[in-house]
Structure formats: C-alpha cells, structure tokens
Amino acid sequence: MPMIFRTMKRADDGLPVVGSNSKELGVRIPPNPNADIDLDANDCVVLNGKGLSVAANWRKLPGYLIPKCLRTLFPGAAGPNTLACYKMGTGVFAPAAVSNALTLVLKKGNPQSGNIVPNQSVHRDQFQADLAAIRDQWTVDET
Amino acid sequence: MTTQRFFDNPHFRTYVRLLQQLHRLIRDGVDETAEGEVLRERMDEPARDLSQEEIDCLNGISADFYTLGDPPRQIQPSSPTARQEWNEMQKARESQDFVRALDLLRRNQTYHHAATVAYERGNIWSEAEEKEIAGEFFQRAKELGG
Numbered sequence: 278m279p280m281i282f283r284t285m286k287r288a289d290d291g292l293p294v295v296g297s298n299s300k301e302l303g304v305r306i307p308p309n310p311n312a313d314i315d316l317d318a319n320d321c322v323v324l325n326g327k328g329l330s331v332a333a334n335w336r337k338l339p340g341y342l343i344p345k346c347l348r349t350l351f352p353g354a355a356g357p358n359t360l361a362c363y364k365m366g367t368g369v370f371a372p373a374a375v376s377n378a379l380t381l382v383l384k385k386g387n388p389q390s391g392n393i394v395p396n397q398s399v400h401r402d403q404f405q406a407d408l409a410a411i412r413d414q415w416t417v418d419e420t
Numbered sequence: 421m422t423t424q425r426f427f428d429n430p431h432f433r434t435y436v437r438l439l440q441q442l443h444r445l446i447r448d449g450v451d452e453t454a455e456g457e458v459l460r461e462r463m464d465e466p467a468r469d470l471s472q473e474e475i476d477c478l479n480g481i482s483a484d485f486y487t488l489g490d491p492p493r494q495i496q497p498s499s500p501t502a503r504q505e506w507n508e509m510q511k512a513r514e515s516q517d518f519v520r521a522l523d524l525l526r527r528n529q530t531y532h533h534a535a536t537v538a539y540e541r542g543n544i545w546s547e548a549e550e551k552e553i554a555g556e557f558f559q560r561a562k563e564l565g566g
Contacts, residue, residue: 339475340479352480355446
C-alpha cells in the first residue's frame with residue numbers, strides 16, 4: 278500500500294473527522310462548487326481520476342493546507358491549527374490499491390500528488406463509506 | 421493543467437492574490453474563522469492546476485508574507501557569496517525572472533536590513549505587475565526604516 282499524506286481536521290479521538298466538507302475524510306459532492314468528484318445521472322462516481330486528494334509527503338502540499346503551528350518546520354505553513362498532517366501506508370507513492378475498494382492515482386503534471394478513487398464506479402454514498410472505512414489507518418505524522 | 425508556468429500561469433497569480441488575503445487575516449488573527457475557511461476553500465481551485473515546482477515557489481512566497489508582520493531578524497555578517505547572490509537577485513528582477521529573484525532574496529535576507537529586504541520584495545512584485553502586493557512590502561519597508 279502506498280504511503281500517502283493528507284491534512285484533515287482532527288477529531289477528539291485523534292483520528293481524522295469523517296465528512297463531506299473541506300479537509301475531512303470524505304469528498305465534497307456536487308453541487309458544491311468545490312466538488313472533488315463528478316457524478317453520473319445515477320449519482321455514481323465518474324471514473325475520471327478525481328477523488329480524495331493526497332500527497333507523497335505533507336511538505337509537498339500547498340502551504341494553506343499545512344497547519345501554522347508547523348511554521349518552525351515549514352516556514353510557508355498557513356493552514357488552520359485545527360488541521361493535522363495524517364499519513365497511511367508504507368510503500369512507494371505510486372498507483373496502487375489503498376484498500377479493497379480504493380486506489381491511488383497520480384495527478385497529471387504533478388507526480389507528488391494524487392487522488393484516492395473508487396476501483397469501480399459506485400454510488401457516492403458507497404464511496405464515502407469506503408473512505409470512512411480506512412479512518413483508523415491514518416496516523417498523525419508531522420515529522 | 422495549463423502549459424504556462426509560474427507568473428505566466430493565471431492559476432499561479434490567482435493563488436498568490438488569495439494567499440496575500442489569507443496572510444492579512446493571519447496577521448489580524450482572524451484566519452481561523454468562517455471567512456478564513458471560505459478563503460482557503462477558494463484556494464483549492466487554483467491549487468489544483470499548479471505543478472510541484474509552482475507549489476514550492478508559492479510556499480516560499482507564503483513565508484515571505486510572514487515578514488510583513490514578524491519582527492525583523494538580527495542581521496548576519498555578509499559573505500562574498502551573499503554579495504554575489506544579491507547582485508544576481510537584482511539582475512534576475514531586471515530580466516523579469518521573478519521566481520529566481522524572490523528565491524535569491526529569501527536565501528540572503530538575513531544578511532540585510534529588513535527594510536531593505538522588504539523594499540527589494542516590493543520592487544520585484546512591482547515589476548511582476550502585482551501592485552497591491554508590492555504596496556504591502558513598500559509600506560513594510562517604510563515602517564521598518566523608521
């Protein structure tokens with residue numbers, strides 16, 4: 278399983294907040310203007326590479342996603358301190374399975390970032406449930 | 421993703437203007453508000469169309485914006501390399517290589533008075549036709565110059 282990083286809101290139990298808002302473990306759905314995925318007429322996820330955004334390392338993320346409390350490690354950090362940098366997996370950052378239902382694909386033009394997408398077109402609720410199912414595999418890593 | 425890069429990439433310029441607004445909120449201590457959240461969400465769209473090199477550059481610029489509010493650092497003794505890079509920075513600005521100019525200035529900022537550094541940043545942003553950003557750095561140079 279590839280090693281992937283994502284900054285997300287931290288819940289009281291230390292794991293990422295599950296949801297469909299920005300910076301949560303889940304994707305934003307149309308008609309949200311910042312939707313992370315496209316849906317077909319049956320509300321199934323279109324397999325076009327869009328999904329939950331992740332990076333090869335938290336230091337590869339734009340600064341507004343990195344909590345300001347990490348400024349001493351990363352001078353451009355400008356994200357809210359309600360976020361934490363989470364990591365899961367141990368392998369090379371390359372297209373591969375993330376779980377039985379999810380796959381990492383790399384973004385065109387930036388091999389340091391990617392999206393977690395469904396293995397096959399599934400209903401949006403199924404995709405959200407598949408993302409929530411990997412919640413306990415994320416650990417905070419801000420090193 | 422556009423084939424235009426850095427200052428020729430409209431997504432890069434959109435991001436940097438939003439970043440400037442975000443840093444104003446940070447300086448005012450009101451970025452962790454609904455307004456700040458909306459602003460950061462607006463940054464998602466241009467960020468999607470940036471290369472890793474552009475993101476790295478913008479993260480350096482984010483660090484530069486912090487100097488608009490941070491207390492000035494103590495000046496370190498200069499060196500021949502630092503003086504050479506300062507000259508290269510000015511040449512890069514004159515040749516409109518703004519990415520290199522900003523990077524060289526950042527690498528050598530500890531060798532110069534903070535007012536001078538802020539003034540040079542203002543010059544670079546002015547040459548880059550980002551007058552509002554330039555104005556903030558010129559204002560900071562004035563404050564620091566006493």
